[in-house]
Amino acid sequence: MFVLNGYEYFLGFLLICSLVPVLAFVTARLVRPHPEGVERRITYESGMEPIGGAWIQFNIRYYMFALVFVIFDVETVFLYPWAVAFNQLGLLAFVEALIFIAILVVGLVYAWRKGALEWS
Amino acid sequence: MNSGIDLQGSFIQLLVDLGLPVEVARVAWLPLPMLLVLVGATLGVLVTTWLERKISAAAQQRIGPEFAGPLGMLIPIADGLKLLVKEDIIPAKADSLLFTLGPAIVVIPVFLSFLIVPFGQNLLITDLGIGVFLWISLSSIAPIGLLMAGYASNNKYSLLGGLRAAAQSISYEIPLALSVVAIVMMSNSLSTIDIVQQQSGYGILGWNVWRQPIGFLIFWIAALAECERLPFDLPEAEEELVAGYQTEYAGIKFGLFYLGSYVNLVLSSLFVSVLYLGGWNFIIPIESLASWLSISESTPWLQVLTGSLGIIMTLLKAYLLVFLAILLRWTLPRVRIDQLLDLGWKFLLPVSLVNLLLTAALKLTFPFAFGG
Numbered sequence: 001m002f003v004l005n006g007y008e009y010f011l012g013f014l015l016i017c018s019l020v021p022v023l024a025f026v027t028a029r030l031v032r033p034h035p036e037g038v039e040r041r042i043t044y045e046s047g048m049e050p051i052g053g054a055w056i057q058f059n060i061r062y063y064m065f066a067l068v069f070v071i072f073d074v075e076t077v078f079l080y081p082w083a084v085a086f087n088q089l090g091l092l093a094f095v096e097a098l099i100f101i102a103i104l105v106v107g108l109v110y111a112w113r114k115g116a117l118e119w120s
Numbered sequence: 121m122n123s124g125i126d127l128q129g130s131f132i133q134l135l136v137d138l139g140l141p142v143e144v145a146r147v148a149w150l151p152l153p154m155l156l157v158l159v160g161a162t163l164g165v166l167v168t169t170w171l172e173r174k175i176s177a178a179a180q181q182r183i184g185p186e187f188a189g190p191l192g193m194l195i196p197i198a199d200g201l202k203l204l205v206k207e208d209i210i211p212a213k214a215d216s217l218l219f220t221l222g223p224a225i226v227v228i229p230v231f232l233s234f235l236i237v238p239f240g241q242n243l244l245i246t247d248l249g250i251g252v253f254l255w256i257s258l259s260s261i262a263p264i265g266l267l268m269a270g271y272a273s274n275n276k277y278s279l280l281g282g283l284r285a286a287a288q289s290i291s292y293e294i295p296l297a298l299s300v301v302a303i304v305m306m307s308n309s310l311s312t313i314d315i316v317q318q319q320s321g322y323g324i325l326g327w328n329v330w331r332q333p334i335g336f337l338i339f340w341i342a343a344l345a346e347c348e349r350l351p352f353d354l355p356e357a358e359e360e361l362v363a364g365y366q367t368e369y370a371g372i373k374f375g376l377f378y379l380g381s382y383v384n385l386v387l388s389s390l391f392v393s394v395l396y397l398g399g400w401n402f403i404i405p406i407e408s409l410a411s412w413l414s415i416s417e418s419t420p421w422l423q424v425l426t427g428s429l430g431i432i433m434t435l436l437k438a439y440l441l442v443f444l445a446i447l448l449r450w451t452l453p454r455v456r457i458d459q460l461l462d463l464g465w466k467f468l469l470p471v472s473l474v475n476l477l478l479t480a481a482l483k484l485t486f487p488f489a490f491g492g
């Protein structure tokens with residue numbers, strides 16, 4: 001039934017963990033008060049009437065970090081199998097990983113120089 | 121190697137002896153360790169919140185909670201009950217589905233990561249081959265929940281807080297994952313059991329922290345940032361953003377965020393103790409002590425002693441780190457968002473790459489000391 005050994009535990013635990021928020025919501029619904037009122041559902045803006053919504057086009061800075069993140073996250077994922085098998089691979093694998101990391105470091109330096117890692 | 125106590129085997133054997141088929145006995149065993157770990161994690165959070173209050177009070181020369189139970193120990197339960205009976209406000213302009221899903225998505229992966237935390241030789245839910253990588257991948261799900269919560273609230277503070285939280289946790293995830301790569305390389309395995317076993321045998325001298333001092337510091341800094349602890353608590357910087365992505369949350373949904381962040385702190389501390397501080401190992405190796413006193417390793421009372429000492433050691437190391445995190449909260453000022461991202465990208469990322477290559481080079485030069 002399970003191709004990957006041990007993952008029935010993962011599925012079981014996923015189910016049990018998913019019950020935590022469900023149980024919390026259900027219990028809270030049973031015991032909490034349900035007051036009515038329009039004012040209490042106004043968006044909080046330090047006691048002022050909110051001006052405009054928050055669903056607007058947002059600053060590009062965050063997306064630059066997200067893009068650089070994707071590159072380095074994939075790099076990290078590639079490095080995991082290399083690290084696990086490193087004791088059988090020897091010097092050649094070390095040089096290869098050195099080249100691989102060097103290419104990505106060039107990318108990091110490029111992003112750095114272009115200002116992708118600057119906040120302002 | 122002493123395999124320790126096989127609780128699963130004994131439990132299944134007991135049920136089979138009672139006349140149940142083996143398959144039923146296996147299925148009956150399945151939820152037991154999970155529920156135990158879940159309850160343990162929740163208890164751990166209660167203890168941590170109490171410690172946080174008490175240590176914070178001591179750091180500020182206050183007394184802290186003292187009326188609810190002995191030494192105020194029941195205050196976390198009072199907190200939890202209070203959150204449970206508070207009314208639940210969903211802002212009129214918010215997206216109610218995403219607003220409700222947000223805290224759930226934050227809490228589930230954090231609890232799920234306990235699947236691979238070992239408290240002893242056989243004392244973990246399951247020894248997946250993917251091991252510590254499961255934690256790395258699960259920890260990247262939580263930012264989605266934070267972003268969801270921040271965006272669904274339709275509140276400017278929440279949006280800024282959610283985006284900050286996402287930017288922060290993706291920035292510190294890479295140094296964190298890269299310092300774990302160095303550990304994985306020394307143990308030649310992703311399994312948390314193998315990682316701890318590779319550190320055993322020499323007592324305190326065999327722990328990874330001596331071979332990976334840079335990795336240890338990177339991991340600890342990145343883990344604090346992932347948990348949004350001070351000095352990295354920008355997403356909920358109360359002076360600037362009210363409460364960040366939690367601004368619109370009330371009642372049990374806020375409670376789930378609170379629970380999630382504390383479980384995450386306990387979990388990160390447990391992982392530091394597993395990856396760097398020898399997990400369940402005692403300061404002196406028990407096996408050599410036993411053979412020096414000429415006691416057989418398979419003596420039942422010795423096995424029980426080793427098992428319970430393992431749990432105590434793991435928790436002791438983890439709570440020492442929790443203590444450190446709480447002290448750091450009252451020692452360091454909060455960094456700015458540009459300083460935070462600079463530290464992550466321009467300092468920790470290059471240093472963790474260098475640390476990884478250094479580990480690889482040292483492993484080639486001294487195969488014995490770095491896990492052959």
